[in-house]
Amino acid sequence: MPFRTALAGGVGVVLCLLGTWNSGVAAAGSASVPIETVVDYIYAVLASDRTFYTVHVVERMQQRGVIESSERWRSDPTLPLPAQFVQESSSLAALTGVKVHYRLISLNPINKLSGPATEFEKKGLEAIMAEPDRPYKGFVTEGGERRFQALYADRAVSPVCVTCHNAHPQSPKRDYTLNGVLGAVSISIPVP
Template identity: 45%
Template sequence: MRFSRIKITAAAAGLAVAVAAAPGSLSADSLDDATIPAKDVADMLHAVMESDRTVYTRLVVNRLQNEEQVIKASEFFHDDKALPLPAQMFRFGSEMVADKTDKFFYSLLSLWPINKQNAPTTDVEKEGLEAVADDPDEPFYAEEELGGQKYLTAVYADVAVAGACVSCHNAHKDTPRDDFELDDTMGGVVIRIPIDG
């Protein structure tokens, strides 16, 4: 399936510039004319999201809560004077991005969501989450139309990278699944980029 090439968005500009700076990675007369396939933009965005999320999970939450036992992470971090959970950190970032731009959207969904609002709501989301659950190494891409706008929807496996992910999810009273193990796919990061018709 071929996807539209999109102009570099302001939100992805930082990433794009970094990629463009690498010799031979992009060819364009000027930055304004440079284009990157939407799929590649999604991959780049995901690379940043996944890395930040992994760093927060391993170096902040898992280290301070499980290894050094300095502070806990809690869903109710305000009341509990605790760290936000990695999934909350991710979601807060997503909501802040939505405040700043409508050039891309992302969310963390699961076939086994603790919060039922994070279950798939479109056919593409469901298909994508099932695909990355079956093959976590292979992202899923599709085009879908929501509310009259076409999007590239990319789904990436969200894998349990630390013990904290597994222990919290398995123990949560609302989890529909309590047999997760380290490196299991627990859900998926869904990135949507509006594309021209």
């Protein structure tokens, strides 16, 4: 009898604990995340992927003289540029239907199409150049749709960023330095 009572009591405690754990999971699942934090999450993943690609693929291959990166990567035996890595990834993301848009922009772009496209982007890029550690965020309207947009400083995380941008014939600026800011990563998501 004492053994049975102890067993029943033990099972009761375990069930009780499981109940608490379950309700904890349910509560966490229903918590809403602020939209500013959602874009921070997206930025963290995409910036880390591109940094890894630049440092451990582009820089590594270039330093060993194996293969360079260039705009003509589809036709020439070269790797895609880090900027094209972002463009291609963004086009693939668009195919998933989640309507997250991201691209690289700059006040001194190599590609004229990558200059600021709106007043928000112009002000944001100016703010980021002045204070790179503070992302520029706000609500915008794009194609009649209300969206939340955030700009994050895009730094020269590898010497290849600096040498290529300083040497490129279409680059309007040629005095970039390692870890300096080349522009911004722009992310925008629809507001529910």
